[in-house]
Amino acid sequence: MIEIKNLKKRFGDEEILKGIDFVFETGKTNLVIGQSGSGKSVLLKCMLGLFTPEEGTIEYDGNSYSDFTDEEKRALRQEIGMLFQGGALFDSMTVEENVMFPLRMFTKKRKKDLHERVNEVLKRVNLEDSAKKFPSEISGGMQKRVAIARAIVNKPKYLFCDEPNSGLDPHTATIIDNLIHDITVEYDITTVIITHDMNSLLEIGENIAFLKDGVLAWKGDKTQIFKTDDKTVTDFVYTSDLFKKVREAQNQGL
Secondary structure, eight states: OEEEEEEEEEETTEEEEEEEEEEEOTTSEEEEEOOTTSSHHHHHHHHTTSSOOSEEEEEETTEEGGGOOHHHHHHHHHTEEEEOTTOOOOTTSOHHHHHHHHHHHHOOOOHHHHHHHHHHHHHHTTOGGGTTSOGGGSOHHHHHHHHHHHHHTTOOSEEEEESTTTTOOHHHHHHHHHHHHHHHHHHTOEEEEEOOOHHHHHHHOSEEEEEETTEEEEEEOTTGGGTOOOHHHHHHHTTSHHHHHHHHHHHTTO
C-alpha cells in the first residue's frame, strides 16, 4: 500500500499539487487520470522520489519516504518496477538481455539463476520464444510485454506504469491492460497506472484518482464513475465515445 497525505508540490510561484490525499491499494490496479497539466506526472515523480514535495507525506506500507535514510531509499528502489511510456528498451540488447538488465544491476545472482528468472518472466508474458530477438524484430505490443517482464523480473512490491498503452491499437491495449491487472493480483503488487486511456479505466479501473488542476477532484472505481453526477468528472470521461455508449446502455437498462 502507498498512502499520500496532503501532498503539495510547487515550482516557483506555481502550485502543481494542492494537498492530495489518496491510498493506492495493494493487489489492485490504481489508476490516476486527468487532463494534461492536471498534475499526474508530477505526482508520479514525487512518489518515485524524483521530486521532493514542499508539504505532505508519501508512505510505503506505513513508512514515510521523507524519513528514509539513503540506504533505505536504495532498498526501496529495488522493490519498485517501472513500465515507461515508450517501453524504453535497449535497441542493442536482445529481449533476454533487456529483461536481465535489472537483475544484473541490483542482484548478485549466478548466471544460471539469472537465466532461470528471465525465462520465468518471459514465459509469464508469453514471449519465451522471442528471447533471442531484438526489439526491432518484434511488434509494439510484444515490446510492451518485454517491458512488463523487465519491470517485474526483480519481484517488485510496487509497480508504476506511465501511459502503458501509448501507441497501441485498442485490441493490443486491452491485452496489456489485462496482463498488468493479472500480474498485479497474482503477485499482490501495489500497481499505480498513470493514464488518459478511458478504455483502460473501463477495463481495469479498480481504484481511481481523478486529478484536476492539482486537486483530487474525485475518487472511486469503474462502476461508480458511471453513476456520478459530478460535472467535473462527467465533462472529462464522457468525451470518450465508448463511455457515452456505455452510459446510454445503462440508461436504457441494457
